[in-house]
Amino acid sequence: MFEIKVFDAPPELFEQVAEKLMAFSFRDKPCHVALSGGSTPMALYRFILNSPVKDGIQWDNVHFWWGDERMVPALSEESNYGEAKRHFLDALPIPAENLHPIDGEASMAAELLRLEKELREHVESYQGRPSFDWVLLGVGEDGHTASLFPGAVDYDAEENWVSAAHPNTGQPRISLSAETLCNAQNISFLVTGPGKADIINALFADDDESEQYPAANIFAFEGETEWLLDEASASKLVQD
Secondary structure (H helix, E strand, O other), X not given: OOEEEEEOOHHHHHHHHHHHHHHHHOOOOOEEEEEOOXXXXXXXXXXXXXXXXXXXXXXXXXXXEEOEEEOOOOOOOOOHHHHHHHHOHHHOOOOHHHEEOOOOOOOHHHHXXXXXXXXXXXXXXXXXXXXXXXXXXXXXXXXXXXXEOXXXXXXXXXXXXXXXXOOOOXXXXXXXXXXXHHOOOEEEEEEOOHHHHHHHHHHOOOOHHHHHOHHHHOOOOOOEEEEEEEXXXXXXXXXX
C-alpha cells in the first residue's frame, strides 16, 4: 500500500524529489502536481533552485496546484502560494497559466466553486474524479496533512475541495478532499527533522490508534504512495 524510504539527510531526499519532477516534466502530456506548505517544502524549493536539475526540468509542461491554503492574502507569510511564489516560482521560467493557486482573499463559497471548475477543466479524471499526477504532502505533529485535521475529516466528501479550520485558532482554510488526494496517481509524503519523529512512530504503529491521524488514511487508491523520511524524522520508527 505504501513504501517507506529513509535518507541520511534532507538533501538526498530532495534530490530524489527533484529528479522525479524532472522525469514527470518530460511526459507527453501536462504534469499536474499539488504542492504543500511548511518548512520542508521551502527547503525543497531552495534545493531545486541551487541544483543542476532546475535547468533540466521542462517547466512549461508542469502545472502546480496547492493541496491546501489559509484564507489570507498572498502577501502574507502564512500563504502557501505566496511563500512558494516569492522563494521559488518567481525564479523559474514557468508560465503564469501553469499556476493554479487558491485565492485566500476570496469568499470561501465562491472560491470553492471556482476551484471545482478550474480543476475539472485542467486535470484529467479517473473514475469520475480529477486525478493529479503527483501530490506532495507533509504531516503535522498532530497527524494532520493538507488541512485535514484529526476528528474533522469527512473521508467520503464528494467535493474535490472542502472548507476547513485550524482546530486551535479557527483560521479558515481550503483543502483538497481526502477522496481527491487518494485519487492521485502518485502521493509522496516529505518529512524531515526530529520534531516529526514521534508522529512518524505513531503513524506506523501496528495498532488501531494510528487510524485517528488523517495522514494515515491518505494513500493512492490505485497509484503509488511513498513516505520519504530523513534519519531524524525516522529515528523512532521500527522497520522490519
